[in-house]
Amino acid sequence: MAKAIRQINKQIPNPMEEQAQAIGEILKALADNKEGILSALAILKNLREIGILDALHAIMENRTDVGVIAMQQINQPGMHNTIKNAIYLFNFMGTLKPEQLQAIMGGVTKGLDRMGESIKNQEQHSLWKLGKSMRDPEIKAAMTTMVEFLHGMGESFTQHPSQELH
Template identity: 55%
Template structure:
């Protein structure tokens, strides 16, 4: 029969063994991720050469002062307007269907392209040519679109005037 265990000795790993094991684990991970480590070193080297790391280091050291300046700037009344306007712009963009926005932006781009061509040519058009152009399908579509746009905008203006006298 076996002897009864009367005393339990707990073995604590010594610090040298723990360090040795940690170093070997780090070396294994470095070897396994060699390409990523070399790429990260290359990026850090580039940031150091362009003095970006120095700037980041200085910002970290002065983070309290930078934070105070940032808070002061955000508390400016004009900044409040910028934030509100930005939120309104995002809300407006969210209310549009992607197809609508694409059509509007494509039309705007094409119109600006034509505008720039007309400006470069610098040719004057007679009233007769302008009158003839008013009957083209493209001009009529743009005019109808602009009139509908102004109608919708005017509707909102009047509604807001009634609600906020």
């Protein structure tokens, strides 16, 4: 038969051994993630050189005062509208298909380029030339697009009269 255990000797780790083990674990983690840590250190170095770390440190030291100022600014009546408008803008951007936005922005860019060239060259168009330009397929496409845009906007206003602009 086995002998009964009457005394348990609990080993208390030596603080020096614990510290050595912790340092070993840290060194192993550093070695395993060498590239990421070196990249993070390079980023921190650049942030320090341009003064962002000093600014963040100052903000953290004065976080109570900074928080009070931030809350005062957020509680301004105009800021409420700004925040709401930003939310509506992000929601709107989420409803657009990327192809639609690309086509719209491409058209705006080309239109602004043409407008800039016209202003730069100081071109003056007579009423006759403006009337003739209505036959141009590009002008027709733009006018059709704008008219359909206006139809859609008007349709939205008639469906939701409370949101109509005054």
